[in-house]
Amino acid sequence: MYSLTDIDAVEPRELEDEAPTLLPIGLELQPDEMRPSVWEYAKGEENAYHRQGEQEELYVVLEGTVDVTVERENERDVVELTRGDVLVVPPESWRQLRAVEESRVLVVGAPNVKDDGIRQDET
Template sequence: MEDVRRVMADDYDRIDVTEAERTPSASSGTDHVDLVTELGCTEMRPKVWDLAPDDAMSYHRQHEQEEFYYVLSGPARIRIGDERLDVSEGTALRIPPETPRQVFNDTEEDHRWLIVGAPPAEDDGEVLEED
């Protein structure tokens, strides 16, 4: 296997997410890999989010973006509106822009999510007040 963090070609970009730099989210402090920057995405906003025990993203909604959520490792937890769901590894969800949501970890295990927003609107999220 090639030991290169990022490979660019004429037709694709590739990155080893396990070796990529993780940065904290501005709103929640949750670590993530910004695949938008790493891969040069222009039509979507993919990120890999790592949630340690007791970690949580902000409770938020989007203005324009629908979001695709996929559990890479878990089991994971998500709040959609007032409902809190256990989400098993390998599960995918689509959440429309206006629906409030929050990925959180109230377990003893690390969780990893792939979250993709489209269209690629910057700063589209609105942090909501907790109930």
């Protein structure tokens, strides 16, 4: 079997004390092996500086431009992603996305682990 949804038909969720707005497409699709969502950013919004416990994350910019800060082994890079760009970040790397302009980003984490994010302010 397969699952199908329309991104624009998914009810957005505001994350508590957190940007961006989340479109939980994974709840609609119910995949076993991955955890997909769409993040919608207003210009200047950023998510928390975080890493994952287990999930590798794939980012696909659907609309707009985002700067992604990635830190690993005390090296920090800022990568600008525009529409169509794809980035994969391993779980142990700290990262943060900031919208240069209004943006929409498909984020896929694998394996499908609930609440896998670790915020820097929680360590």
